[in-house]
Amino acid sequence: MQIRALLLRAWLLGVLLVLVGCASLPPFEAQPPTSAPAVAEVAQTPLARIARADRPETPGLSGFRLLAQGPTAFNARLTLAERAQKSIDAQYYILQRDVTGLAFLRGLREAAARGVRVRLLVDGLYAPISEDLYAALAVQPNFEVRQFNPLPARSGPLPWRLMRSLGELRHVNRRMHNKLFVVDNSLAITGGRNVADEYFMLSGTANFVDIDLLVSGQAVGELSQTFDDYWNSAEVRPMASLQPVPEREEAARRLDAAFAPLARDLYEPGLDVLGLPSVKTQLDQGWLTQVWADARVLADFPAKIRQDDPEAAFADSVTQRTLAQVQGARDEVFIVSPYFVPGERGLALVEDASRRGVRLVVLTNALNATDETLVYGGYSRYRERLLKAGVKVYELGAELVVRDRRLGNFKSSTGRLHAKVAVIDGRRMFIGSMNFDGRSAWLNTELGLIVESTELAAQFRQLIDERGPGAYELRLDEADGAMLWVERDIDGAETVRRQEPGLNPLYRFRDWLMLQVLPEEML
Incomplete structure (x- = not known):
């Protein structure tokens, strides 16, 4: 869960707290500091x-x-x-x-x-x-x-x-x-x-x-x-x-x-x-295959969890510094995030990049693949606007991805996306723990790396390709504006779905009710 x-x-x-009472931790006692050798x-x-x-x-x-x-x-x-x-x-x-x-x-x-x-x-x-x-x-x-x-x-x-x-x-x-x-x-x-x-x-x-x-x-x-x-x-x-x-x-x-x-x-x-x-x-054998490159470590400070001011929590965070890389893109940004809730700030950034001629691609989970349907509900609010802004949106399918043997042997299981990566202009890559959502931006602490390497970025794109058989491409129907999920087989043939893969109307209504009381930054 x-x-x-x-x-x-x-x-x-x-509401039961008045009956059971609240717990509290004992007072904090500082421990002798230690460090890496x-x-x-x-x-x-x-x-x-x-x-x-x-x-x-x-x-x-x-x-x-x-x-x-x-x-x-x-x-x-x-x-x-x-x-x-x-x-x-x-x-x-x-x-x-x-x-x-x-x-x-x-x-x-x-x-x-x-x-x-x-x-x-x-x-x-x-x-x-x-x-x-x-x-x-x-x-x-x-x-x-x-x-x-x-x-x-x-x-x-x-x-x-x-x-x-x-x-x-x-x-x-x-x-x-x-x-x-x-x-x-x-x-x-x-x-x-x-x-x-x-x-x-x-x-x-x-x-x-x-x-x-x-x-x-x-x-x-x-x-x-x-x-x-x-x-x-x-x-x-x-x-x-x-x-x-x-x-x-x-x-x-x-x-x-x-x-x-x-x-x-x-x-x-x-x-x-x-x-x-x-x-x-x-x-x-006494050796390692390594790609050598410049890199920067991005880490939130531990006391971020004490920040009640969202702007203070966001300032100099892993999210803020990663988004700065996206803002500086010239040609293409490829974002891979299992939980993708851009919010109004992120949507504005995406729209600005699109106006500058930057190609933007997002790969996230389909409804039938996600383990966080509430997050998917938050993301789905932005799908149409993302597509209208020119963003290419792909959703990894639970059954589709098992066809892609590059990503592992799923045996009888289904697949879910959990990687958190952004490739900027084919030469710079973020990889770490950060999702592109409000929880990573304001509530959780995160860790990641920005690596300056065309070779490493190319290796990643060799592994995860949004145009492969593992994901649906989202489109808007030109006639009525309805959302479409386009499935490609290994040969490139397309099957167009008008119903969301994995949709359960009862669960969708449940999540809609929850989203009325749950702030977006908690998704």
Whole structure:
């Protein structure tokens, strides 16, 4: 169940607060600050040596490899954890208690047992799912777990916790949406993926089309600095202040029972969709395929969640700085966002770019693919105006995308878009955690990179092409102005639909009612 639906249910149940009372967190106590290891401390680790092996002489560059397919992206994380010698810093919005989540935590535990310092930072919304494991990990040597903006209510099912926490709405509605994994301050993985089965093609029902970057060079130090900023911030609480931690022996038994039945990695083909060997294979051979380029790390400051003034929250945010890149486009902007709600400000930006002759393309989820129908309802308010402004709008179809073998093996599941990318003029690319919606702009914290590389942008367009068989093209009927969904098969033949794929009139009416009371910035 996603945050928007949870929030609305909690909101509607808020009248019960007078009966159950509101919860509150204990007073904040500052923790001793820690930081990523210095470059000199990790310079001779195997990962550091491999990361810089083919670094150009030009100073300040960063190396990048796209991790497009789920098993490749997950195995890369496990591989880096296995090779860590000094430190692992992991920061996630969702770390689910499923096959991938447990395998990921096991990899962190094993690294800590070898003497690697592990710092795990999870957002407080979904953390209750695994708080018993986090408490057990927190008493292991070299392992520390903290929560960002934890819910004040500390017991019961998640909807109950949300309802009892509404007295402190900032703890309910404002989340750390960042995704980051840094090993030995030498290699990092960041992008759109949380840690859960559906991000790595392991769900039996619906799997996400998503993308990460493996990063080396200059940007890694900047990413580590953002992690330190969050880890040491006043928005974070250590596990010991939130839940009683077990004795070390009991903790070990708890972790052994949770991790014992897990496989060591996921099957992946010998070469990925870009024709590259796995990260494990390359590291075993002492090298990495990397595209070297200038890059800028974009990160919201942790105290953004305390900003009640929308303009203050937006100023210098990841969203603001990414939109500035869109404003500066000369030829083309290709936006990929699973949750796309431009608002009046974004619509004005799009209309201005169109008047300047910039070609604009948007790829988002179709109704039958989205896991956030409320967001889709907010987006649908703008579709007609976007099309009339000259924007090319495409919607990824739940069944259509499984035909596109570039994006992964969906088996019997359907597909959903989760990647968050913008390609500007074919030479500059944003990739990160930020959606093009109000929640990312004003409420959540986000993380991303702007990479100046025609090669990397071309690789991404090779992977995700809006004109491929996985998406509907939206058009307006020339005769009556009705919305049309145009489906293309592999040969390019078109089928025109006049009914929205996945439309359920009852659900549509339900979402319409919810949108009357839910502010757009919460979508």
